[in-house]
Amino acid sequence: MAWSKSLAKLFSPLGRVAKDTSTAELLSTHGFVSQAGSGIYDLLPLGLKIQHNIEGIVRRHLNACGSNELALGSQVNPAIWRRSGRLEDPPSPELQFTENRKHLLNPTGEEQITTLVGNVSYRQLPLSFYQITRKYRNELRPRGGLLRTREFLMQDLYTFDETREGAYTAYANVQEAYHGIFKEIGVPYVVVEAENGTMGGDLSHEFHFLAEQGEDHILHCKSCGNNDQVEKVGVLDSCRKCGGELSTVNGIEVGHTFYLGTRYSQPLQASVTHSDGTSSPLEMGCYGIGVSRLISAIAEVSRDEHGLCWPRSVAAAQVCVVSKDLSLAAELSDQLARAGIDSVYDDRTPQLGYALRVAREMGWPYVLVAGRNYEKTGELELQDRQTGEVVKTTRESFIDLLVHKVLS
Amino acid sequence: MAWSKSLAKLFSPLGRVAKDTSTAELLSTHGFVSQAGSGIYDLLPLGLKIQHNIEGIVRRHLNACGSNELALGSQVNPAIWRRSGRLEDPPSPELQFTENRKHLLNPTGEEQITTLVGNVSYRQLPLSFYQITRKYRNELRPRGGLLRTREFLMQDLYTFDETREGAYTAYANVQEAYHGIFKEIGVPYVVVEAENGTMGGDLSHEFHFLAEQGEDHILHCKSCGNNDQVEKVGVLDSCRKCGGELSTVNGIEVGHTFYLGTRYSQPLQASVTHSDGTSSPLEMGCYGIGVSRLISAIAEVSRDEHGLCWPRSVAAAQVCVVSKDLSLAAELSDQLARAGIDSVYDDRTPQLGYALRVAREMGWPYVLVAGRNYEKTGELELQDRQTGEVVKTTRESFIDLLVHKVLS
Incomplete structure (x- = not known):
């Protein structure tokens, strides 16, 4: 056409x-993207077509695993971030897009979706929702074309279950969908046990493309294939699982899965009423893929001289x-x-x-x-x-x- | 499914x-949308599916008329709005989402796309680009569900031509595509000559659904079928085209087309170099459809008791x-x-x-x-x-x- x-x-x-032409430069020169400011990119028709193709792959796998797409507003009432304890004063760098502190531009949607779901009956569970929308960060060091920007397209998915076991089943289910997505994209990737960091919860994995330009340092065991983040386990002499020899490789994070437990449902009072009439906070998980970031990440890993x-x-x-x-x-x-x-x-x-x-x-x-x-x-x-x-x-x-x- | x-x-x-249940209430109660704040809506899966269907219709007709989809950043450097003369001090209500005045959240994209296109050769023209993205307004009186909100999904299209005649041809071409879009949606609509207002240029039409709840007042000629905006022509006794009898009807604006001329290309120095080596400002048009607004507008006009x-x-x-x-x-x-x-x-x-x-x-x-x-x-x-x-x-x-x- x-x-x-x-x-x-x-x-x-x-x-x-x-040989030293950066991937970001190739993407700009050939009209895939155009830099409009520090960390702000216009996606030109070629780049947008690639993004639409990635979105299509993501949607197909998430719909197939029973998740339903919605679109949360991009302006958030800071009151719900105050309740979850993520609104510092002064606000953390991610939150500085404010209009007299009356609205935030959302960097991620845990507070919004938890408020939306609210109190439900065990009969209404499990629930799983995702969106593919722009997210905002007040990024101080934009770099790598679409790898680190002030705004980006992200797929974020949230699951709601009655029990911890239910949430773990949901976790395994979405992990499988994520494997399906990255296999279909066709770029080699690894999965790494990760820190939950500020997200809360106690189970977390990252999906990485391996690339010299990656900012994350991964310990890869040559014997059992286990991968760990240096950030999580520190520098090790040998594999913590099998004792095998380790090599350090760099990774570009492209996906992240978190078991959240009741980290958000507790403070935001989103609860399930059980069959015996008692109630408890919902068991949650959240899951993200950097959709626009993938354009640059795929380009970086796939390119040659x-x-x-x-x-x-x-x-x-x-x-x-x-x-x-x-x-x-x-x-x-x-x-x-x-x-x-x-x-x-x-x-x-x-x-x-x-x-x-x-x-x-x-x-x-x-x-x-x-x-x-x-x-x-x-x-x-x-x-x-x-x-x-x-x-x-x-x-x-x-x-x-x-x-x-x-x-x- | x-x-x-x-x-x-x-x-x-x-x-x-x-009988007096509002359409906005029906959309909320049945889980199409959920209000997250004043003028902020979450699109729930049913509402998002309708929006995706509208997007699909819009894309098909705009691609067929030779326009190319892209996605501009949603944060704008205010310098280009200063150059076009649309950045007042203090900023107009639409622009109050700022981070120390370093960025604006875009209410519309004329300045961005004109800057992106810049200086071109006549050989590169005509050009036509559109996007379907969130736009922002600091709406003081949100109302009517998705009819008037602080953020909304909009399709905006921009054409660039060498001559005024070229721009008029582009205008007719996009008008035809818009007719195709509204015919395919299947809700009766009228086209009204309109004011260019703050957009500049001297040719402008609005597409309206007729509805009691509409905020615009339209003079409809029963003889020749001509439609005028009261806002543009004032209250008339008889049709200004054929002298026929007029009725006043209310309309919900769902689309707007503008011939812009050199309103933006001149101050932003976006020019075309002609075959004789001379250059002049690009001739532009801009065209918008309120995609998320259409969800509420279609619901309003189609519903019954x-x-x-x-x-x-x-x-x-x-x-x-x-x-x-x-x-x-x-x-x-x-x-x-x-x-x-x-x-x-x-x-x-x-x-x-x-x-x-x-x-x-x-x-x-x-x-x-x-x-x-x-x-x-x-x-x-x-x-x-x-x-x-x-x-x-x-x-x-x-x-x-x-x-x-x-x-x-």
Whole structure:
């Protein structure tokens, strides 16, 4: 499809990618995102398409595990943060977006959802809700493109159960959904036991992509595969589970799960009435995935020395069509659209070599080239960005080839 | 599908709907929305589903007219509002969400998008971008549920052209897309010539639903069908176009289109370089639809004395299954899901009469009833909420009947 047409017009690609070109720079130069201020990013159409793809994966797995999507307001009454004990005076850095202290911009939704659910009967449980909305932090050190920003898209999920056992079952259920999400995204990840920190509760795991640029330090056991956060366990000589040899790796946090217990339900008086008429505070869990952060995290982990290299799961389009003849490119792109495959073509330049280099830098999973041989022999070339494999094909068979590769 | 299961648990329906029950009250009582503060609403799963359906309609028509979706940051550098002349000191009520005046929460995006586009070549034009994001107003008189709130979901679209003629063509193009959107929603609407007000430019139209509760006063000509805003033309004795008889009706504004000209491009120095090497400020248009407002507006206009009555275009599900036997309800609902039809069933009560009343109040387009006759004769009843028509059907044929009605 031709959304490339108006997009491509606005952004000029880099010269050849230098080895030290940052991923953030690649994302900006190729028109995925645009920095509007310190820690504030506009998501341009290509970046937003990737974000929508990530949202789609998240929604599918969370709906399948029985959670229901809603959207809480982004302005919070500070009274409920005062009741939970998270409103300091002066407010903590996360909370400084205020209008005479009458409203906060929410950095996270535990207080809101707990207030919304309130007092329920055991018959109404279990409950599980999630949202995918903008969250706000007064981030003092924005960095890494979308990795650390003042506002970001986050998926936050909250479970409500009658008993601790119920909450643990919910925890296992959402953990499984999170594994499904990260497996479908297709970037290698590890799960690490983590600190609950200011969230409360006593059970917590983080999902990490392993990357040199990651800010978290993880102890990985080469024997049993256990992962621990240095922050949680300190520097160890050997694995605390099996005694095996440890290596230290860096991680980018992309998801976090917490068993909260009654940390919020107790002060906010959200309780369950049991079948015997007595009542107790609800047992809660909360679960988050950094959706916009994932755009940068996936880009960081997947890229190579040639540029970006998007996994097929989230790529803004599966195919980039390259031809000196733009009307041919449009035709091929239309044919792909009719077969259900999203593609783009670059109408900025008739230079084949330049267009090929840019397509590689932008990281489209497949590049379909109608090059010099096309006019003579009708030969098309299909390049696989990740493997570098090149397959020759024809006008008659490229659709079948791509349907087989992309949709199967 | 069973998203009703956990939802329905949380909300208790009204007693019988009184004639003066407000639409806002119906939306709250039946769990579509929940008020979190003055002018702040949480969208609960049913309300969010309706909003997603509206978003889907908007996206389809705007993508088809060649516009590209992006997402601007919600925090704005006030410097660009100072340059456009819209940052007063003290800031206007819309802008009072500030952090030491370093950031504003955007009420609308003209300054941001104009800064983003900047200086371009005529070869890069025309450009058209839209977003569907939360906007903020420091609303002093929140009212009407989602009609007037402190934060809301809005679709805003911006076009950039080389010439005034180009901008007028873009205006006609987006107007056509807006007609497509409101026709697909299926609620009667009128288009009214409007004031440009603080937006600048000299061409502007509003899209209105006609409703007693509307805040805008519209002069409708019974002869030629022309509509004018009283606000723009004053009180007239007869139609200013044909001299025909006028009636005054109230409208709820749901969309607004503006030809902006160079109102923003001039002060923000966003220009086009022409083919002869000279340059001039970009010619712009902006276009908005109140997406979350539409939930309340559609509900208001479509409802009747029995309660809500959602048009099929946006309903949270097409069918509500009602049966005393909840496992039968679940089976019928699953069968519908396999045929591609969303349905819900109410598992709060085994009282058939009560469940039927609630289904009517909630406004599902169709109610499928396995009533007293079902066990004896296998007879199912299908009720059409809008027409009141009741059709008898069977376990063997209800899917075909609904596929015919809903998907055709």
